[in-house]
Amino acid sequence: MVIKPDADLLSAALDRVVPPVGDLPGAGGMGLSEEVIKRCSADDRFNGALNTVLEALPSPNDFMALDDGGRDGALRAVESSHPAAFGLWLDIVYTIYYMQPDVHARLNWHGRSPQPDGNEMPPWDESILSVIRQREPFWRKV
Amino acid sequence: MVWHRGVYAPRKGAIFHLWRALDARIVIPSETGVESVWIPAHRTDTLPSDMTTTDHDPDRTADVLIVGAGASGAAVAASLSEASFDVVCIEQGHWQDSFKYPSADPDFDLKAISSWSINPNKRRLPVDYPTNVEDSAVDPVMFNGVGGSTIMWVAHTPRLHPSDFRVKSQDDVADDWPISYEDLEPWYDLNDHVMGCSGISGDPANPPRSTRPMPPIPIGRDGEMIAGAFDRLGWHWWPSDAYINSTRYGEGRDACNFCGHNMLGCYQRAKASTDLTYWPRAIDQGTELVTGARVREITTDSTGRATGVNYLDAEGIDRHRSARAVVMAANGIGTPRLLLLSDSEKSPNGLSNSSGLVGKNLMFHMFGGASGVFPNHPDPWVGPVANIILSQEFYETDSDRGFLRGYTFQMGRGQGPGAIARGVAGQRAPWGNEHHAILERRFRNTLSLGCIGDDLPEEHNSVTLDKRLTDSSGLPAPKITYRVSENSRALLDHAIAQGTKVLEEAGATEILINPQSRETGWHLLGTARMGNDPERSVVDKNGQSHDVDNLFIVDGSVFVTGGAVNPTPTIQAIALRTADYIINERGDLKA
Numbered sequence: 001m002v003i004k005p006d007a008d009l010l011s012a013a014l015d016r017v018v019p020p021v022g023d024l025p026g027a028g029g030m031g032l033s034e035e036v037i038k039r040c041s042a043d044d045r046f047n048g049a050l051n052t053v054l055e056a057l058p059s060p061n062d063f064m065a066l067d068d069g070g071r072d073g074a075l076r077a078v079e080s081s082h083p084a085a086f087g088l089w090l091d092i093v094y095t096i097y098y099m100q101p102d103v104h105a106r107l108n109w110h111g112r113s114p115q116p117d118g119n120e121m122p123p124w125d126e127s128i129l130s131v132i133r134q135r136e137p138f139w140r141k142v
Numbered sequence: 143m144v145w146h147r148g149v150y151a152p153r154k155g156a157i158f159h160l161w162r163a164l165d166a167r168i169v170i171p172s173e174t175g176v177e178s179v180w181i182p183a184h185r186t187d188t189l190p191s192d193m194t195t196t197d198h199d200p201d202r203t204a205d206v207l208i209v210g211a212g213a214s215g216a217a218v219a220a221s222l223s224e225a226s227f228d229v230v231c232i233e234q235g236h237w238q239d240s241f242k243y244p245s246a247d248p249d250f251d252l253k254a255i256s257s258w259s260i261n262p263n264k265r266r267l268p269v270d271y272p273t274n275v276e277d278s279a280v281d282p283v284m285f286n287g288v289g290g291s292t293i294m295w296v297a298h299t300p301r302l303h304p305s306d307f308r309v310k311s312q313d314d315v316a317d318d319w320p321i322s323y324e325d326l327e328p329w330y331d332l333n334d335h336v337m338g339c340s341g342i343s344g345d346p347a348n349p350p351r352s353t354r355p356m357p358p359i360p361i362g363r364d365g366e367m368i369a370g371a372f373d374r375l376g377w378h379w380w381p382s383d384a385y386i387n388s389t390r391y392g393e394g395r396d397a398c399n400f401c402g403h404n405m406l407g408c409y410q411r412a413k414a415s416t417d418l419t420y421w422p423r424a425i426d427q428g429t430e431l432v433t434g435a436r437v438r439e440i441t442t443d444s445t446g447r448a449t450g451v452n453y454l455d456a457e458g459i460d461r462h463r464s465a466r467a468v469v470m471a472a473n474g475i476g477t478p479r480l481l482l483l484s485d486s487e488k489s490p491n492g493l494s495n496s497s498g499l500v501g502k503n504l505m506f507h508m509f510g511g512a513s514g515v516f517p518n519h520p521d522p523w524v525g526p527v528a529n530i531i532l533s534q535e536f537y538e539t540d541s542d543r544g545f546l547r548g549y550t551f552q553m554g555r556g557q558g559p560g561a562i563a564r565g566v567a568g569q570r571a572p573w574g575n576e577h578h579a580i581l582e583r584r585f586r587n588t589l590s591l592g593c594i595g596d597d598l599p600e601e602h603n604s605v606t607l608d609k610r611l612t613d614s615s616g617l618p619a620p621k622i623t624y625r626v627s628e629n630s631r632a633l634l635d636h637a638i639a640q641g642t643k644v645l646e647e648a649g650a651t652e653i654l655i656n657p658q659s660r661e662t663g664w665h666l667l668g669t670a671r672m673g674n675d676p677e678r679s680v681v682d683k684n685g686q687s688h689d690v691d692n693l694f695i696v697d698g699s700v701f702v703t704g705g706a707v708n709p710t711p712t713i714q715a716i717a718l719r720t721a722d723y724i725i726n727e728r729g730d731l732k733a
Contacts, residue, residue: 017573043256045264072574090573091564095252098560107559107585115246115409118399119524124360124388126342131373132380135346140305140538142312142322 007033009060013053016071017090018097022106027097035096046092052085053078198430200463204230205732206724207450207465209437209480211235212290213710214696214717215471216416216424217333221721223427227732230430230463232437232453235269235287238417243407250406251560258406260294261661262286269434271613271620273475278622280506282475282663288433289417290473291664292710294405297385297413298529298552299339300707301330304349305538309598309703313539313546316598319702320674320683321719323349329715329722334383336423337414337714338391341383347534356388359398364520364589365530368553371648377535382552384529385414385711393422402523402557435461436615440468440484440493440693448493448693454615467692467724467731471717474504474666474698478605479620481670494670494687494695499680501606501669503599504622505704508630509662511551512641513567513590514650521586522555528592530555536640537706545632547596549706551641554590562588567656583652590656591644593637595630597704599668626658634658665709670699684727685720692731696720 011033015026024030040046056078057063063074079086097103104111206222208215211233223229244253255264260283262270269286285294304323309316331352341354358381361369365381372379386404387397398404398412411418425431434456441449441462450464470477478501484493492500533551536543556562562585563571571581608621626634634657642653673679676688681700687693696717698709705712724731 018577019575021578039252045266046256075573087570090570091255092252094563094571095255095560098558098563099249099251103559107582109559109586111558113246113248113250114401114403114406115243115399118401118410121388121398121400121525122360122362124357128361128366128369129342129344129381132346132369132378133344135378137346137349138378139303139347139349140312142304142308 006054006060007037009054009057009063010036010050012064012071013057013075014093016068016075017093024102024106027093030097030100030102032093032096032100036093039096040092046088049085049088049092052082053089056082198230200461202228203450203464203466203733204228204430205465206230206467206469207232207463208469208471209451210290210471210473210476210697211288211416211421211431211433212471212473212697213292213416214713215290215469216420217336217714217717218469218471218696218721219424219429219431220336220420220427221718222724223424223429225725227725228428229424230432230465231424232432232435232451232463233288234434234436235285236433237288238293238407240407240409240411240418243409245401245403245406245409250403251558254406254561255564258294260285260405260664268614271476271617272611273619274608274611274621278624279626279658279660280624280663281661282506282622282666283661284473284475284664284666287417288421288431289415292415293407293417295415295664295710296404296526296528298532298708299334299337299383299385299711300532300550301348301351301383302705302707302712303537306596306703306705309547315546316703317673317678320672326712326715326719327351329718330711332718333711333714337385337416337419338387338395339383339385340388342381345380347378347380347537354383356391358382359384359386359388359526359529361530362525364522364555365525365553367516367520367648368589368591368644369531371644372533372535374647375644377533377644379531379533382529382532384526386526386529387412392419394418398526400525402525402527402555404526436613436617437472437480438483438615438617440480442484442486442488442493442690444488446488446690448690458615466733467694467728469720470670470693470695470699471697474669474701475605475620475622477695477697477699478669479607479618482607483617489689494680494689494693496689497677497680499601499671499678501604502601503668503671504603504605504624505597505599505665505667505701506624506663507597507665507667507704507706508595508626508634508658509592510595510634510638510656510658511567511590511592512638512645512656513588513654514645514648515584515652515654516587516589516649517651518649519586520589522589523557523586525555527557528552528554533644536636543632543636545629545636547598547629547633547706549593549595549633549637551637551644552592552594554592556584556586556588556590559585566590567654568659569654569656589645589648589650591641593634593641594706594708595633595637596706597667598627598629599671599703600627605669665698665704667698667701667704667709670695671702672700673702684723685716686723694720694724
């Protein structure tokens with residue numbers, strides 16, 4: 001179970017992992033720490049990774065006292081000491097960040113689920129085979 | 143040009159019965175001048191997920207009991223039941239409702255890495271079993287449910303080459319198969335039509351074959367970029383055969399709408415999965431399908447013949463089903479696991495294991511490759527993810543390359559930004575100040591060439607029973623031991639170098655190398671191989687156990703070598719052929 005101080009720590013860490021860009025704040029500034037905690041709580045694997053990362057970081061007060069370079073250094077230390085958990089944590093953070101409509105808008109991506117609308121199937125154009133059709137069969141006979 | 147009907151049914155057998163159950167006819171010209179008849183699926187208004195099979199007597203002795211309702215089990219069930227065999231199938235998973243697949247869910251990307259992960263060790267549903275992969279370079283991936291892994295496959299459906307069946311004769315490595323490409327060809331053809339194949343004839347890298355029931359899936363602007371590069375290099379490429387509808391085909395199955403996420407289950411039902419293709423036929427013909435039931439043991443009598451199975455039902459109650467024959471269709475990990483679990487005084491090393499080869503010679507297909515970042519926004523999230531085009535320029539052995547056998551290139555598309563951030567070519571986007579610039583460069587601009595390399599059998603690559611890890615029923619889980627051979631490493635290195643050339647020729651400005659993917663153990667092969675010699679194989683050329691004459695294996699376990707293509711059409715062709723053997727040669731198994 002992640003408690004509130006850790007949520008603040010997480011938010012600060014998220015801002016370094018996915019920092020502000022353009023007119024968007026970082027992942028922490030977007031308020032994604034609660035979302036990350038909620039989603040992780042539904043999956044033991046993710047929850048374990050989240051807790052491992054937060055426990056390996058300096059205490060919330062110490063982390064908050066660091067400048068950006070210092071926070072990055074602390075995160076790199078965790079990445080080095082707990083690579084599997086850190087990688088899994090990054091996966092969930094990235095996934096949640098790129099589920100956000102504001103992020104889709106900045107990337108000029110539709111962001112909708114793949115179905116039911118899908119996309120338009122282009123026409124089949126057999127002329128693309130004109131070169132390869134000139135090649136003689138070359139499969140190996142037995 | 144000769145037109146004739148019944149080319150697939152030279153005698154009374156499975157195919158005859160499959161045809162009889164169908165309701166319409168189309169005549170298809172074949173590439174060889176011989177034309178054949180295909181009859182598409184009959185219509186019903188019943189969704190597969192609504193199907194129930196409750197009117198069977200569970201205390202009867204069925205003719206045939208099948209373990210596993212995936213690609214091969216479904217094909218056998220349809221064939222045997224249409225030939226009036228009394229068939230029961232036991233499946234540990236459940237029916238899927240295509241309208242509830244995550245592709246229509248706003249959280250689809252999150253589900254793709256959790257409850258809908260391809261990896262059962264990540265998905266961890268009660269119907270899954272864990273695998274110990276501590277000593278494996280590859281993680282096996284699969285889906286447990288009616289349809290099996292065809293629910294989550296990409297449905298890329300090339301065939302083995304004739305040379306794949308003769309690697310010992312031709313390359314003095316591994317073993318020849320006891321069957322040939324020609325033996326399987328009619329069953330490949332039938333399976334193409336039942337599953338629904340989109341594709342086009344004329345591929346110079348493969349023998350001529352009958353016309354597919356649907357035209358190819360268009361390869362898109364991004365596909366044309368890569369195809370053009372192959373053309374300029376003078377290298378082979380061809381539009382991929384796919385069990386994905388390019389037009390409406392089959393019961394309630396629409397054409398593909400290019401959603402780009404065919405691994406998440408197909409909401410559109412355009413991608414063939416056996417819950418949509420073979421299973422409605424099997425159930426129509428009387429097959430009993432028991433879901434949510436985990437087989438824990440094949441039972442035998444005092445002579446060692448199979449008598450049925452013991453299983454745990456959906457409530458966890460231990461039950462027994464009797465049958466005159468047992469067919470294993472539980473994939474190249476599930477089948478050896480269950481054979482090893484079925485040891486007895488008469489078979490202390492596991493059932494059908496007098497050769498000691500049950501679980502040995504595991505093959506996955508090594509998968510690696512290169513990805514290219516392009517400057518011109520090919521928008522590669524539109525269309526099937528990995529069945530676009532293939533190249534078999536380097537499929538056959540060339541001793542100058544420094545390795546035996548060869549590989550297929552398979553073009554792959556990118557997906558949404560979350561997937562790109564999690565990794566292109568296995569490389570996660572960096573966090574921190576570099577993140578946005580790199581993500582934006584890769585997103586909407588990344589295409590890949592994956593290499594499926596021939597994976598030759600080695601006995602130390604194996605499935606055994608883990609001494610500690612168990613599934614949710616307390617049964618020992620499989621332990622996977624697998625390492626990459628020197629031949630495979632050399633093959634992958636060659637593929638990466640050649641793939642880089644293609645991507646650069648296509649205009650890529652940045653290349654990302656994936657030396658070897660870990661989570662790509664889709665192809666579970668070789669762990670109960672077929673052969674003529676009982677000391678060097680587990681089953682004969684018909685899939686019948688050398689040791690137990692009423693035990694058959696029809697999944698990827700029976701592969702002698704891996705070939706260098708996605709194996710499902712071959713698995714299903716083998717299953718159909720075994721069913722035909724049972725129908726025609728094993729009348730003793732029918733009440």
